[in-house]
Amino acid sequence: MTETPSVLVIGGGSTGCGIVRDLAMRGLDVTLVEKGNLTHGTTGRMHGLLHSGGRYAVSDQPSARECIEENRVLRRIATHCVEMTGGLFVQRPEDDDEYFEQKLQGCRDCGIPAEVLSGDEAREMEPYLAKDVKRAIRVPDGAIDPFRLCVANAADAIDRGARVETHAEVVDVLVEDDEIVGVEVEHGEKAIGIGDGEPGTREKLYADYVVNATGAWAGQIGEMAGVEVAVRPSKGVMTIMNVRQVDTVVNRCRPKGDADIIVPHETTCILGTTDEEVEDPEDYPEEGWEVDLMIDTLSELVPMLSEARTIRSFWGVRPLYEPPGTGTVDPTDITRDFFLLDHADRDGLPGMASIVGGKLTTYRMMAEKISNHVCETLGVEADCRTAEEPLPGSSDFSVLREWMDEFGIRSPVGRRSAQRLGSRTDDVLGRWDGPNPVVCDCEAVTRAEIHDAIDHSGTDLNAVRIRTRSSMGNCQGAFCCHRMANELIHDHDELVVRDSLDELYQERWKGERHALWGEQLSQAMLKHMLHATTMNRDGDPAASDSVIDFAAFDAGEAAPAAAGGATGDDPDRAATDGGTEGENADS
């Protein structure tokens, strides 16, 4: 066989992006298709915890061991996506001592460094913890940005020759002679996103092997192929706070329960979460009580949360899976382990495997295993190198620079830029020619970084958003959505830009509407008024389909002069009285 084997990966989440990078590094011809932008599904809707494994140290020790192993790998290969915040399992007076001991022992059994702190010591680390916390176990939890992680994986894959198509939804799985040979995708109507697909068209993509890495959507893809993949989607709510009340991951040390973790994430904190099974991963209720539960329960650990500002809430669906016949009732009891379903073995339908279950922290390990499986099936001999080679942006870098002298930007802006761009900082900021104003004030994103994101993601402003965090701060895009769109206008058609702006604006509103009280209500109202009154965005005729009846407007008193040659005193004079009655009444 002289031709390079081809693989098609469905799903642009962490697993899919990890697989496409892994296979591209092994020299295969890989294509990734994703129906939204990268991280559109579950990956972009998680709390950003880089597990130490501590959370599974009692209930699921194999997962815990995988977590600590991959935690160490990601700290090495994804430095610009990871912030090693450390983590605490905090025990309140009413929490069980025995469980605390089990947790500690479990961590030690799994090789997770664990240290017991007194309540006072924990509060010295995190002063906003409740005064009565009893003690805590310190573990190497961290924070990880799932957006940058996926984007870096995809970018590296593209550099190695992979094709990545976003906004390309799989509409059919192609089966020929009882074998899966590819998929048919529908490219989005609008010319946004990355890839070569012609907008609004369907395209058949053939490959030697197909990987279904669609997580909670795996059942739907399975159905297209005629196989059953019994994913049990389970929703969880996450609430984003405006600032970091804690700089360490704070877990509640008790067996299981809702609302037991606070993760410092970039400039914010994310409160999580709940666990409730849903029918459809795309259509489930998002309810106010879930958000209230988050804030109320976690205020027991960090009391100031009850008064603190929330900027949005979002829901994600876990792609939980258990082998047929296990029969677990409570979704919190379903294993967090992942499963590789080879449809050749399982259903007698070769050419495709599905990967379900799992979690972001172990995405690379999952990708490695499925890539091994793919290579084995296709008879390719190549070793996995993803645990050694850093992602683009994660080579050595420092956030300590002379930002003003070197790049002409303020130091907090430079520091945040470098925390996001990592070793790509010099490339992105240093090579930018021309003025480099801050586009997003809340998150300190400059024009250079926006353009770098546009270069890698096309006109999709939500894709720009996840790459840069622009519009993800406390004003939720009030002051920058339009500025971001403005960066597109020189190279793109006005209608394309307008669509992109609308999509970004709507996406922001999706989460904002769950935080409409207190300061964030003022913020949302200010945003609405600014956009309505200065950009006409509450009813822009140019954005609506209705034809404007220009004739309904008169042209003022001078109109007869212009139109009918009658006399008019001053043709420049505006009609302040609304014009003479009746002139255009019938036209």
Place this chain on the structure above:
Amino acid sequence: MSDAENPSNPTPDEQTDFEPVQVFDDETEMDLRPGADNCYKCTTCDTTCPVAEVDDDFPGPKFQGPEQWRLKRKDDEDIDDSITSCSNCMRCDNACPSSVPLSQMHNTARGEYVDKQMDKLSREYLRNRLLSNYRIMAEIGSKVPRLTNFALNNSLVQKVNEKVLGITSERDFPEFAEQTFREWWHERGGAQVSSEEKKIAYFHGCYSNYNTPEVAKALVRVFEEFGYEIAVPRQRCSGTPMFANGMLDDAERAAEVNVSEFSDLIDEGYDVIASCTSCSMSLRQEYPELFEFHGTAEVSAHTYEAMEYLRIHEDLESEIEDASVEEQSFAYHAPCHARNQGLERQAVELFRELDGVNIEDVGDSCSGISGTYGWKDEKYDTSMKIGEEMFDHMEHAEGNVGMTECPTCSMQMEHGTGYDIKHPLQLLEEALV
């Protein structure tokens, strides 16, 4: 009763009353990120910032305050150096419709910047330390006032100051009085009026002690006229110039003395009165925002500006309506710090009823000097640009005598127009005593 005799043993709850948020080594460790919650980015603060108005490179109070704090992580040490361009006029505090603690954020950031990033051997640091400890210079200088006045305003000395220290040679140093207010106070034998009910403790600050004792004397005479018993306790600088230069350790030492001295008097029924609006601002707002000495809150709650206090407790309006002075016209400028205390209209409202007086408000712009700010060589031009509007309005006002409560605003007013500048208390003295 000693602790040993105290019968109540601390309960376990009391023993665990551990509050790490309040036991930081010093105030520069303060975490103000949650303060950013109030900001909804409306930018009103930026539109009222006098520095941002004239200096396009200055990122403005929103960036310096809520944005910079929100972008910080706990261990980040780099505060943007533009914080040193904030003049600490505190107008942003007033402008904010959402109660963001802007000046507290700026003061804390500046303190951190000076503490962790500024070279302690740099000319800038030494100069700022010197300027913010004006009281110490004044203490020495006023021992030999004539010599000091001669020396400081010698053009050669001014040039040396500019070259070596970075203190602008454009300005003339304020002259030291031949007798300080405190010397006068002791010479006259202290308070001349005693009262059980009406007692004030006078926070004269440095300037009216060393440079304009006539203002302090006017205060004494006016308050005694109204039957107040006056105490003039030991005191240090209010801290205003130290905050503005990020010298929070110096400010803390001074504040500790002030709080201790004045809170003792408050316990005895005194209220604290200042004749300088920045001093009263400092005691009222900045102390409780930055320090936690015992008595800080009491001092804050019991501090007033002199005329404000009289307007609350005396029928000053009637007294003024019945009085008259020689014909005179004033161009009145309200200091920014007076504005923050809601005092910007009091002098105009009061004196326009005074027979013989014509008084005009020269508008709501900042004078631009902001204490030590306009004394810095590199800030001088900015300071004068900010002041332009005020100078212009002063020149168009009928009067050719300026009036203001703030010592450094008066320096700027005099510097920009050549007018003599009076303190409202001086006119009050003329009318009522």
